[in-house]
Amino acid sequence: MKNKKLKNKITTFLIVIAAYAIVEILLLTGNMSSLLQGLLVPLCTYSLCAVGLNLCVGYLGELSLGHAGFMCIGAFTGAFFSVTTADVIQSDTVRFLLALVIGTACAALFGFLIAIPVLRLNGDYLAIVTLAFGEIIKNVINVLYVGKDSQGWHVSINSQAELGLEPGGVTYINGAQGITGTPHSSNFTIGVILVLIALFVVYNLTDSRTGRAIMSIRDNQIAAESVGINVKKYKLLGFTVSTAIAGTAGVLYAHNLSTLTALPKNFGYNMSIMILVFVVLGGIGNFRGSVIAACILTLLPELLRGLSDYRMLIYAVVLIAMMLFNWAPDAIFFREQIVAKFKKGGREV
C-alpha cells in the first residue's frame, strides 16, 4: 500500500520534471513557437491553482468557489510589493521571491480569517459563501486607490483625485485600472519549481497524520469528532494551505503581465469555476490529474486559434467530450476493457 503511494508520488514528480526537460530542450533548440513560450507561465499558474483547490475539494471535502478571489489577493499583494519596492530592492530575483512569500502569506491569512466563520458551514452553503467572498475581494480591489508622495501613503475608496497626491506622487493601485508596470519576473523555471513545491507540500500533507485527520473529517465528521479529532483545527489547516497555494499562483500570474486588473474575466467566479473544472476533470483528490487537466485546458483554446470564429464553440464541445470520456460510467467501462486487452496482450508473453 505504502509502496504504491510512494510510486504514485514519484511518478508525478517525474512527469513534471520530464515535461520541464522537454520544454527546456525545445527552447534551447529553438523549436518552440512564441505562442507556447508565452503560455508556459500561465500553465504553471493554473496548475498551482488546481492543486490548491484539489486539496480543498478532494481532501477537505469542501467545495470552494472563491479560489479566484484568493488568487486575486496573492496577485495584488505580490504585485503591490514589487512595484513599491522596485527602487529599493535591486535584484529582480530577491524581490520576486519576497513578493511570492508576501502574496502567499496574505492569501493564507485571508483564507484563515474567512475560514473561521465559513467552515461552520459545509456543502452548498460553503460554496455560495466562498463565491460571495471572491466577488467581494474583486469589488473591493476595484474601488481601492493607493498612492504615495513625500507626505507618505494615501488611501481612498472613492477616486484617484481624492488621494490628493502632491505633484510627483505616484499612484500604485488605481481603482479599476489596477496595478500597471509590475516587473516581468515570472519565468517557467520558477513556475515549475513552485508547482513541485506545491505538489510536495500537498502530497506530504495528505500522507501524514494531519492528512488522515482531514480525510476522516471529510468522510464522517461525527465519527472523527468521536475519536477526538479537533475538527475545527484540521479544517482550518486544510483550507488555509489550499488558499496559500492559490495565492502563490496569483503572484506568479501578476508578475507575468505588466498590467493587473481585477476583472470578472480573470478573478471573477468564472475563473473559480474554471479552476474547479480543472480539478473535476483531472479527478477529485488526484493532484497529478489536476496538473494535467489544467495544462490541457489552458493549452486547448490557444491551440484552436486556427479555427478562428468557431474556437470557443469547439473548445466547449471538446470540454464536454473530455468530461464524458473521463467520467461517464460507459466510458470508464470502455476504457477498462481496453486496459484489460492490454493486460491480456502482455500476459501472453
Place this chain on the structure above:
Amino acid sequence: MAFENWMLLSRFLIQASLLKLVTSKEVIIKKRVISAVLAAAMVCGLLSGCGGNGGGKASADSDTFRIGGIGPVTGAAAIYGSAVRNAEQIAVDEINEAGGINGYQVSLQFEDDEHDAEKSVNAYNSLKDWGMQILAGTVTTTPCIAVADKTAADGMFEITPSASSTDVIKNDNVFQVCFTDPNQGSASAKYISDKGLGSKIGIIYDSSDVYSSGIYAKFKEEAASLGLEIVSESAFTADSNTDFSVQLQDAKDAGADLMFLPFYYQQAAIVLKQAKDMGFAPAFFGVDGMDGILTLENFDTSLAEGVMLLTPFAADASDEKTQAFVAKYNEKYGETPNQFAADAYDAIYIIKAAIESANVTPDMSVEEIGTALKGAMPSISYDGLTGSGMKWEATGEVNKDPKGVVIQNGVYVSID
C-alpha cells in the same frame, strides 16, 4: 495554421496506429514501456506540433507586409473588436486592390483576446508565429498595456485604434489613433466652459471602466481650474449599469443644468430614457463613447434630441471619405460602422502612410521596421475619417481637433 493542424492530425493518426499495433497480440513489449513511449510521443507531438511554425518567421514572404490585429471578438466587449476587425479588413482589401503599399501587398490576421490581458498576450505570441511585422491593435485598454510591453521588448511598431489610456503609450513604439482619456476630459471641460453650455454640472461615470473614470478624473480637475461648478457626481459599475434613477435624482435635487456622461452609448440610452421619465431635462453632454446612440436598436431617437457630444467620427458626415467607408461597411457587414471601426480604418492607412514615408520593405526585420516607422510617425500628417491633419508626438499621442456635434432631428450637426 492549417499546416499546424495537419501536423497534429498526422501525429494523432500515427499514435492511433501505434495503439492498434500494441493491442494486437503479436507485439511483445511490456505494456508500461509502451505507455511511457506513447506519453512521450504525445507530449513531443503536442509541443513541437505547435512549434512547427517557430522557424517560419524568417521564411515569411518578402513581398507582403504582415499586419496583425488583436481585439475582443467574443465576450462582452465583442462589438468593439468585431468593428475593428471588419474595418481593418476593408482598409487592407482597399489597399491591396489599389496596388498595395509601395507595390507590396498587405495581409491581415486578426486574433481574439476576449478583452483579457493574458489572452491578449497569447494572441500576440500567436501572431508573432504567423510572422506579424506590424501590430494594428489592441482594441481595449487593459490588454493593450500588457501587449505594449511585449511589442516594446520586440521592437515592433504598434498603433492602437482605440486603447485610450496614457499607460498604453508609455513606450515609444506605440501610437494612438484615438484621443487619450485625459485629453477628452480636458477638451470636454474646455468646450463646455468656452461655449457656456452649463454652469451647474452633474456627472455620472462608470467607476469600473478605465476609459470612463480616466475621462472623469481629468474633467473634474480641469473643471475646477475653469471655474465650472460640479454639483453632483455619482458612479455606477459594470454590475449596476441598468438603472440610473438614483444618480439622476441626485443630480436633479442638486439643480444640475448640464449632465456630463463620459461612458458608452448603451448606458447613455438608459440614462436619457430615465431622465425623461422623471421629468428631468438638463443639457446632456457626452464623449466619443456616446457615438452609436442613434443606431442603437429599439432606441427612441427623439430622446437624444439636443444631446451634445465630442466625437472624432460621425457615420452620417457628408464628406466623401466617410460616406464611401460607411457604404462599404454597410454592404459588407450589414451595419453602420461606429467610431471604433473608423479609428481602425484610419490605423491601417496611417501604417501605410508611415511605411511610405519611411520607405521600409517587407524583407526587413521586425525591429528595423519598428525603428523606421517610429521615426517616421512624428513627421507625417494624415487626413482620415476621424480627423484631418492628424499629427503625432514622438510619445505616441495624436493631435487632432475634437469635433463637437449636437443631435438635431436625428442627425449630428456641428455645434461650431
